[in-house]
Amino acid sequence: MNSSQDILIIGGGIIGLSLAVELKLRGASVAVLTADSKQPTARAAAGMLAPQAERIPPSPMLDLCLQSRALYAAWVERLEEITGLKTGYWRSGILAPVCQNESQEQVHLSNLNSHWLDRDTIHQHQFGLGEEVIGGWWYPDDAQVDNRALFRTLQAATKELQIEIIQDNAKEIIRQGNRVFGVETTAEKLQADRYVLAIGPWTEKLLNIPVFPRKGQMLSVCVPEDCAVMQALQTVLFGTGTYIVPRQDGRIIIGATSENVDFTPGNTPAGIQSLLTGAIQLYPELQHYPILEFWWGFRPATTDELPILGASAWENLTLATGHYRNGILLAPITAKLLADSMLDRKLDPLLAAFNYSRFTFSKLT
Numbered sequence: 001m002n003s004s005q006d007i008l009i010i011g012g013g014i015i016g017l018s019l020a021v022e023l024k025l026r027g028a029s030v031a032v033l034t035a036d037s038k039q040p041t042a043r044a045a046a047g048m049l050a051p052q053a054e055r056i057p058p059s060p061m062l063d064l065c066l067q068s069r070a071l072y073a074a075w076v077e078r079l080e081e082i083t084g085l086k087t088g089y090w091r092s093g094i095l096a097p098v099c100q101n102e103s104q105e106q107v108h109l110s111n112l113n114s115h116w117l118d119r120d121t122i123h124q125h126q127f128g129l130g131e132e133v134i135g136g137w138w139y140p141d142d143a144q145v146d147n148r149a150l151f152r153t154l155q156a157a158t159k160e161l162q163i164e165i166i167q168d169n170a171k172e173i174i175r176q177g178n179r180v181f182g183v184e185t186t187a188e189k190l191q192a193d194r195y196v197l198a199i200g201p202w203t204e205k206l207l208n209i210p211v212f213p214r215k216g217q218m219l220s221v222c223v224p225e226d227c228a229v230m231q232a233l234q235t236v237l238f239g240t241g242t243y244i245v246p247r248q249d250g251r252i253i254i255g256a257t258s259e260n261v262d263f264t265p266g267n268t269p270a271g272i273q274s275l276l277t278g279a280i281q282l283y284p285e286l287q288h289y290p291i292l293e294f295w296w297g298f299r300p301a302t303t304d305e306l307p308i309l310g311a312s313a314w315e316n317l318t319l320a321t322g323h324y325r326n327g328i329l330l331a332p333i334t335a336k337l338l339a340d341s342m343l344d345r346k347l348d349p350l351l352a353a354f355n356y357s358r359f360t361f362s363k364l365t
């Protein structure tokens, strides 16, 4: 590549590609170096855009998530226009049922749209809920996107916009003083003026930045053809430990475990059993639906569960990692805020809360 591009993004997951598209649309020359474009975490996710159902307390993180949710409709519309593809963005709302012996508490945010539904109302709102559901919270502004379709759309957008994708593994980020000098890959050395690190759960393999994998197992079923329309699941069900995400094409995604097992691959009987038990309790009809697929992925987690965004210890390296459970939700705002800071030197005050320096190691090496 040899500096033919101004900006080199390391990592072509949803975060890397969203930023690449944003930078390119604003006139920057950008390339993406990525190890495996087929298996990013975006393939594994459920695609919920759920700052309220996730019960994120009032904080810069909630502000970041709400801003991103607000950007979503226009963001996917622009990607769909560029590519002619669909992303499955759906303002389905999210219902958070509460079962017997579970807490009814929610983070109370008076300025956000949420409604407590009692037993009768919730069962009218969504037909087919389990008997144990005694009420629940309805979040009409939370939404979902088909994360796999979104990722395909982003990949198509990079093609359409002629963003160079270099399929290779970054072995080392070469540093000189307070600058990054280049990136050593399996095949060559790449150089650019500026660099972005967006390799999600693998971050610690290249830099001493504390991001670690948190495994999530998932499965999907499909609605049988003879299922009456009025019985179909119309909204996401966000239970304690299990969620059920119906897609508009008839697939239903069930997730997700949360396991600290490093990068141990595979689905386990215990993981899948816990998901099915929780899902069938929430929506018993599911026990008869044909299973489509099992899979797993690794969330890029940090100890405070917040992303790491913006400046690094090297003046020409920007960090875009650690999005943990909300990387699909946070893609548009991450791309916007980082493009603002990299191209227009507009530093949103919100970014301060996500700076790498909040971690208590003295010097990153």
Ligand SMILES: Cc1cc2nc3c(=O)[nH]c(=O)nc-3n(C[C@H](O)[C@H](O)[C@H](O)COP(=O)(O)OP(=O)(O)OC[C@H]3O[C@@H](n4cnc5c(N)ncnc54)[C@H](O)[C@@H]3O)c2cc1C
Residues within 6 Å of the ligand: 010, 011, 012, 013, 014, 015, 016, 033, 034, 035, 036, 037, 039, 040, 041, 042, 044, 045, 046, 047, 048, 049, 168, 169, 170, 171, 198, 199, 200, 201, 202, 206, 215, 216, 217, 218, 255, 256, 296, 297, 298, 299, 300, 320, 321, 322, 323, 324, 325, 326, 327, 328, 329, 330
């Ligand atoms: C089970 C599960 C469910 C989830 N559900 C949701 C949800 O409902 N809503 C939501 O908002 N989020 C959800 N998430 C989280 C979301 O998927 C992630 O936060 C997001 O995908 C992270 O994106 P990323 O681009 O940072 O990382 P990744 O998608 O992991 O991309 C990193 C890329 O970097 C590449 N790479 C790695 N190492 C190197 C290297 N050395 N050199 C070059 N390239 C490299 C990888 O090949 C990969 O393509 C879920 C995650 C999981 C696992």
